[in-house]
Amino acid sequence: xxxxxxxxxxxxxxxxxRAENVARFVDVNLHLALDLPPGAREQWQPLIAVTGDxxxxxxRYGMATRERVIEFLTFxxxxxxxxxxxxxxxxxxxxTVREIISSEMWEQINRAHLAIQSAVPRWRELDMAxxxxxxxxxxxxxxxxxxATMSHGEAWHFLRLGRLIERADKTSRILxxxxxxxxxxxxxxxxxxxxxxxxxxxxxxxxxxxxxxxHRAIAPERVAQFLILDHEFPRSIRWCLGRAxxxxxxxxxxxxxxxxxxxxxxxxxxxAELMFTTIEEIVRGGLHEYLDRFQLRLxxxxxxxxxxxxxxxxxxxxxxxxxP
Amino acid sequence: xxxxxYLTEGFYDELFTGPSxxxxxxxxxxxxxESLPEGEILxxxxxxxxxxxxxxxxxxxxxxxxxxERILPFDIIPRIVEAGEWETIERGxxxxxxxxxxxxEDIYHGQRILRDGVVPEHVVRSAKSFRPQCIGLRPPxxxxxxxxxxDLIRDRDGTLYVLEDNLRCPSGVSYVLQNRQVMKRTxxxxxxxxxxxxxxxxxxxxxxxxxxxxxxGRGAPTVAVLTPGIHNSAYFEHSYLAQQMGVxxxxxxxxxxxxxxxxxxxxRGFQRVDVxxxxxxxxxxxxxxxxxxxxxxxxxxxxxxxxxxxxxxNAPGTGIADDxxxxxxxxxxxxxxxxxxIILPNVPTFVCWEDTERDHVLAHLDSLVVKAANESxxxxxLIGQQASASQRDExxxxxxxxxxxxxxxxxVALSRAPVITGEGFAGRxxxxxxxxxxxxxxxxxxxxxxxxxxxxxxxxxxxxxxxGSKDTWVLSESDVADTPGAVG
Numbered sequence: 030x031x032x033x034x035x036x037x038x039x040x041x042x043x044x045x046x047r048a049e050n051v052a053r054f055v056d057v058n059l060h061l062a063l064d065l066p067p068g069a070r071e072q073w074q075p076l077i078a079v080t081g082d083x084x085x086x087x088x089r090y091g092m093a094t095r096e097r098v099i100e101f102l103t104f105x106x107x108x109x110x111x112x113x114x115x116x117x118x119x120x121x122x123x124x125t126v127r128e129i130i131s132s133e134m135w136e137q138i139n140r141a142h143l144a145i146q147s148a149v150p151r152w153r154e155l156d157m158a159x160x161x162x163x164x165x166x167x168x169x170x171x172x173x174x175x176x177a178t179m180s181h182g183e184a185w186h187f188l189r190l191g192r193l194i195e196r197a198d199k200t201s202r203i204l205x206x207x208x209x210x211x212x213x214x215x216x217x218x219x220x221x222x223x224x225x226x227x228x229x230x231x232x233x234x235x236x237x238x239x240x241x242x243x244h245r246a247i248a249p250e251r252v253a254q255f256l257i258l259d260h261e262f263p264r265s266i267r268w269c270l271g272r273a274x275x276x277x278x279x280x281x282x283x284x285x286x287x288x289x290x291x292x293x294x295x296x297x298x299x300x301a302e303l304m305f306t307t308i309e310e311i312v313r314g315g316l317h318e319y320l321d322r323f324q325l326r327l328x329x330x331x332x333x334x335x336x337x338x339x340x341x342x343x344x345x346x347x348x349x350x351x352x353p
Numbered sequence: 354x355x356x357x358x359y360l361t362e363g364f365y366d367e368l369f370t371g372p373s374x375x376x377x378x379x380x381x382x383x384x385x386x387e388s389l390p391e392g393e394i395l396x397x398x399x400x401x402x403x404x405x406x407x408x409x410x411x412x413x414x415x416x417x418x419x420x421x422e423r424i425l426p427f428d429i430i431p432r433i434v435e436a437g438e439w440e441t442i443e444r445g446x447x448x449x450x451x452x453x454x455x456x457x458e459d460i461y462h463g464q465r466i467l468r469d470g471v472v473p474e475h476v477v478r479s480a481k482s483f484r485p486q487c488i489g490l491r492p493p494x495x496x497x498x499x500x501x502x503x504d505l506i507r508d509r510d511g512t513l514y515v516l517e518d519n520l521r522c523p524s525g526v527s528y529v530l531q532n533r534q535v536m537k538r539t540x541x542x543x544x545x546x547x548x549x550x551x552x553x554x555x556x557x558x559x560x561x562x563x564x565x566x567x568x569x570g571r572g573a574p575t576v577a578v579l580t581p582g583i584h585n586s587a588y589f590e591h592s593y594l595a596q597q598m599g600v601x602x603x604x605x606x607x608x609x610x611x612x613x614x615x616x617x618x619x620x621r622g623f624q625r626v627d628v629x630x631x632x633x634x635x636x637x638x639x640x641x642x643x644x645x646x647x648x649x650x651x652x653x654x655x656x657x658x659x660x661x662x663x664x665x666x667n668a669p670g671t672g673i674a675d676d677x678x679x680x681x682x683x684x685x686x687x688x689x690x691x692x693x694x695i696i697l698p699n700v701p702t703f704v705c706w707e708d709t710e711r712d713h714v715l716a717h718l719d720s721l722v723v724k725a726a727n728e729s730x731x732x733x734x735l736i737g738q739q740a741s742a743s744q745r746d747e748x749x750x751x752x753x754x755x756x757x758x759x760x761x762x763x764x765v766a767l768s769r770a771p772v773i774t775g776e777g778f779a780g781r782x783x784x785x786x787x788x789x790x791x792x793x794x795x796x797x798x799x800x801x802x803x804x805x806x807x808x809x810x811x812x813x814x815x816x817x818x819x820x821g822s823k824d825t826w827v828l829s830e831s832d833v834a835d836t837p838g839a840v841g
Contacts, residue, residue, distance in 0.1 A: 031607050035620045124409070125583050128596030132408075139409045183620065280620065338620045 034129055035187045036339035037122040041130075042191030044119035045138070048112045049168035050199040051102050054079060054233040056161035061229045062095070073098040078206045079199070080110040099157060104149050112164055113149065116142045131178040134171065141167040186276040190334070193276070197269035198327055203233050204256050205320040208249070227252055234264045253316060254308035266323070267303040274300050280338070292333035299326050354394045355387045356771070359778045365511050365768040366780060367432050378435040378547075378828050385543045386430070394429075398773050401429050401535045410531050411589055425528055426821030428772040429539050432783060432803040433547075434827045442505070442513065443797045445697030446789050448687060450501050453518060453674045454791065455690040457497040460673055461487045471689045472682045476706070479757050480679060481727045482521075482672030484635060486642050490659060492668040493566045494792075499666040500559070500630075501789040502526065502802075505697070507768035514700045514765065516784065518680065520671040522632045525802040525822075526788050527590035530555060530597070532824040533800070549826040550799035555788070556597035559630070562792035563598075566664035567627040574627035577601040577617065579608075581633050581649045591632050605633070610653030615663040628664045635669045643669075677726040677760045678704050701763060705756040714761040715752065718745045721761040723752065736812065738764055767812055770823065772805060782806045784814050785825065799827040 055076060062071045074093040077086045082101075085108060090097045105111045109118075120142040127135050144167070148155060172192065179185050207230040227247045231237040236255060239262050244251045259265040274296050283289035288297050311319045361369055368379040375383040386394060405424045434442070459466050460477060467474040477483055502523025504516040533552050537544055560576065567574030580591035582604050595602035607617050608626065616623035631638065637647040642655035657663045673679065681702040684695040703710040703721070714721060718737045725733035735748040752759045769780035787801035803823040804814035814820040 030620055031601055031603065032618045032620055033604070033607055034601075121583075124588075124592075127409075127589075127592040128578075128600075128602045132596075135409060136407055140407055143406070187620075 030129070030183050030187075032339050034126050035184070036335075037126045038129065038184050038187045039191035039334070039339070041119050041122040041126070041138075042188040043195040044115045044122065045168050045171055046192045046195040047110065047199065048115035048119065049165055050196070050203075051080065051110065051112050051115070052161045052164035052168070053235060054203055055099060055102050056158060056165075057229050057233045059095075059099075059157060059161075060232075061225070064225050071095060075206045076102060079202045081202070082108060082110055096153075100152070103160075104145075104152050113145050116145055126184075129184050131174070133174045133178045137167070137171045137174050141171070183280055186279045187338075190273050190276045190280070193269040193273040194327065194331060194334075196264060197266045197273070198324065200234050200256055200264050200266055200269070201320045201323055201327075203230070204253060205317060207233070208253065208316055231255075236262060236264060250308055250312060253312070257311065258303060258306070258308060267300070270296065270300045270303060277334075290333070290337045292330060292337045295326070295330045295333050299323075299330060354389075354391070354773075354777055356383060356778055359771060360780070361769070362780060363509070364766055364780060364782075365507055365509050367507075367768055367770040367783065368430075369771075376433070376435070378433045381547055382431070382433065382540075382543055385540070394773060397539050398429050401427060401539050404535050404538065405531070408531065409589070410528070425816050426807055427532060427535070428805060428807075428821055428823050429536065430771050430773060430778070431536060431540075431824040431826045432770050432785070434785075434825060436828050436830045439799065439827045441696065442787065443799075445513075445515075445695075446501075446503055446787060446797050447795045448691065448693060448696050449503065449515065449518060449683065450498065450789050450791055450795060452687040452690045453520065453683070454497050456686050457520075457668075457671055457674050458495070459690075461490055461670060466686070466689055469689070471685050472679065476676075476678050476682075476704075476757075477673065480673055480676040482635075482670075482676050484643075484670040484673070486655065487668070487670030490668070490670065491661075493568070493661065493664045496566075496791055497668040498671045498674070499562055499566070499668075499791050501791070502786045503789065505785045505787065506700070506765055507785075509766040509768075511768075513697060515683075515697050516700055517677075518675045518683065519786075520675045521634065521667065522587075523786070523788070524587040524590050524632075525786055525804075526555060526798070527593040528822055529788070529798070529800055529802050529825070531593070532802075532822060536824040544826075547826060548829045550829050552798055552800040555798050556594060558790055558792075558796060558798075559594065560598040560600070562790045563628045563630050563664075563666055565792050566666060568661055568664065571627045575601075575625060576628040576630065577603045577626050579603055579605070579629045579631040579633055581605075581637070585632075587632065594630070603629075605637075605647075605649045605651050608651040608654070610651060610657050613653075613657055613660060613662055615651065615654060615657050626663060628666065630666050635672060638665075638669060677702075677724055678706070678757065681760060700765060703761045705752050705759040705761065711752065711756055714759075715749055718749060718761075720764060722764050723748050723759055723761045726758045726760060736764065764812070767806075767814075770803070770805065772807065772821075772823075779809070781809070782812050782814065783823070800825045 058073065058076055065071065073095055076098055077083050077093060080102070086093065086101055089107070090101060101108055101111065103112045106113060108114060120138050123130060123135055123138045148160065175185065175188060224247050227249065228237055231240050231252060234256055240252065240255050243255060243259065255262060255265065257266050260267055262268055277293055277296055278284065281289050281293060283293060288294045356373060359369065359372070361371060368383065369375050402424065405427055411424050456466065466472050467477060498520045500523065502519045502525060504519065505513050506516045507513050529552055563576045564574050576598070577600055578591050578595040580588060580602055582588065592602050601617065603617055609616055609618065609623065611623060615626045615629070617626050633649055636644045637649045639650045639652060639654040640647045641652050654663070655669070658665050680699065681704050683699055687693055687695045703714050705711040705714055714723070721737045723735040723737065728734070735744060737745060767782035767784065770783045771778040772781045783803050783805045785801050785803050788798045790796050803825045804820050805823055806812060806814045806819070807821045808819050811819065
């Protein structure tokens with residue numbers, strides 16, 4: 030398939046996933062605020078840290094309040110990571126590959142885009158909980174429609190690759206930010222409030238119920254283990270990279286043990302580490318340091334995907350020959 | 354909502370012969386529309402608009418920075434063409450395109466028609482769309498113009514005229530296909546009972562036409578649609594046609610000429626392309642052959658074409674046959690090559706380069722429509738009747754300064770068809786653009802884009818000037834069914 034088209038599909042997958050993640054963790058924070066003990070301050074600043082847009086936010090809004098953060102992360106056209114911007118970008122990408130994706134996918138992405146655009150002028154009157162629920166459903170619906178209506182060929186694998194890389198990135202960020210904020214509050218350890226906070230972290234990754242089935246009692250290390258290393262939960266970092274690697278192999282045709290591309294090598298190395306490491310080792314070296322390094326290396330995988338498949342390489346004598 | 358108060362007001366109406374008397378082909382439709390409960394027609398109109406918006410069937414508006422996309426306004430009352438009349442239209446269109454293809458071939462080879470003095474040589478030489486680069490070209494299979502969208506209009510007395518032959522990259526066929534989808538949902542039962550001829554096989558026919566052009570020996574040829582990109586006003590159509598044909602949609606930067614062949618950049622390296630349905634103007638195809646500043650084009654494309662390594666549809670250079678001055682000679686062109694009288698006549702046309710005709714035009718500016726030879730889309734046009742004195746003076750000066758570039762035609766009282774308005778049904782002026790494919794054989798899509806000037810009294814149907822569209826129902830031979838059925 031065309032490099033330009035593969036690139037657009039990949040980013041369409043990423044933007045839809047990003048929109049869904051933002052909807053989920055803002056929604057969880059709204060619920061969390063309802064359970065705060067009297068006198069406790071609502072925590073809105075950390076949400077900005079998750080998308081890494083602290084500077085942009087400070088410049089445009091100043092102090093983080095509930096309303097400002099909701100606006101910034103949901104409806105702000107000038108924030109490239111707001112749900113509105115993500116859906117607009119996903120749709121713009123979809124528009125350039127409309128002949129590749131199914132009509133049903135296009136219509137779903139178009140509906141989601143039109144829905145949020147029409148919500149902007151009256152957003153302060155909306156019930157945000159149901160708004161976010163709809164946003165999440167719209168993203169899930171898109172993924173379901175894509176799975177059910179698009180051939181699982183190269184284009185679909187690029188879509189899934191984008192979605193999974195984005196998901197792994199967001200899970201690591203949510204965990205990093207929350208862990209950093211939650212752990213220092215030693216006074217709260219073992220209190221109901223503490224449990225609520227950890228449960229909220231799991232909910233931010235739609236992971237609470239599945240976590241309970243695996244580990245039952247909520248404990249910080251087990252939560253980190255679940256979100257990083259679980260091999261069955263579809264939002265854990267390891268699961269995401271495992272499936273992403275499969276897509277990459279489907280795309281290149283190279284077997285998992287013998288990657289033929291830079292992206293395959295980097296992906297394989299990162300995944301191998303996740304498969305053969307323990308949570309104790311991670312915590313000993315510092316969770317934040319671990320996640321920080323992980324994000325850097327995940328970026329390197331993304332860059333390799335770009336140069337392997339998307340970059341429009343300049344033509345020069347002898348640089349490249351067409352396939353026979 | 355009913356037609357009790359609907360008036361034709363002295364115009365030819367596509368659905369009615371007079372108050373409360375629908376044409377035979379429209380009877381069933383009118384009956385059904387009138388039997389719908391109050392408010393139902395408006396409800397269905399709104400549902401159709403929502404469907405179009407959700408399907409994202411939009412066009413880009415140039416110079417509009419805020420929202421770049423709009424839906425083409427759509428009116429759910431179809432225009433109906435009866436079988437007998439369509440048969441004439443079809444024959445007329447085939448005749449025209451056959452003659453025009455021979456004309457283009459002649460112009461870029463022997464120029465017999467110029468030497469015989471049928472078309473003045475200076476008219477061809479001075480046309481902006483004449484491409485000296487195309488002299489001697491041998492397009493694959495000898496066809497120059499594969500896809501045509503001819504504009505037809507009807508005068509007060511019912512005569513159909515050809516207003517323009519669009520031989521370059523005529524657009525709009527995707528609206529025909531999508532409008533039909535929406536109409537089938539909107540009036541399923543009337544639709545079925547009316548025996549409307551299908552249009553849905555257009556993409557397969559287009560693909561057949563394109564694949565037929567591929568260089569010899571390319572077993573399963575790679576066909577692609579070449580678009581200027583997402584900011585082009587017809588981008589939706591480019592992408593829709595590529596999708597429906599199941600071929601790649603490429604932009605100039607996706608392509609490269611290597612070893613004389615055209616290739617596209619894919620995730621697995623370069624892949625050869627055999628046929629390009631190009632929706633880019635000649636000027637922008639190849640910076641080495643045409644405009645050097647083109648960023649849309651592919652350097653070396655023309656050379657690959659000239660050597661038969663890639664096919665282009667339409668061929669470069671076809672614009673010479675839809676220059677508005679050359680248009681005036683089409684009846685003579687048909688007579689010259691086919692020895693036939695023209696079936697679908699031209700609108701009478703005055704060419705301003707001729708002294709006597711120019712004098713006539715300048716003396717009658719208040720009753721004529723003046724057009725620049727190389728503009729389209731309703732731009733560069735003066736409708737004398739509606740223009741102010743100063744606008745007419747301005748055009749008179751332009752005509753004197755560059756007479757070759759202007760033609761004039763009498764104002765045609767375009768036929769009308771009913772549309773839904775806030776005050777019930779009202780007549781609005783329409784034209785019709787059928788689509789013709791020229792491959793192994795010439796085939797005319799039984800339908801077409803009916804464009805409608807939605808503003809009361811307006812004669813300009815272009816989407817860039819407030820026009821909308823309607824579905825066009827071409828009825829099959831058996832004509833209208835008379836069996837009563839449920840309300841559709």
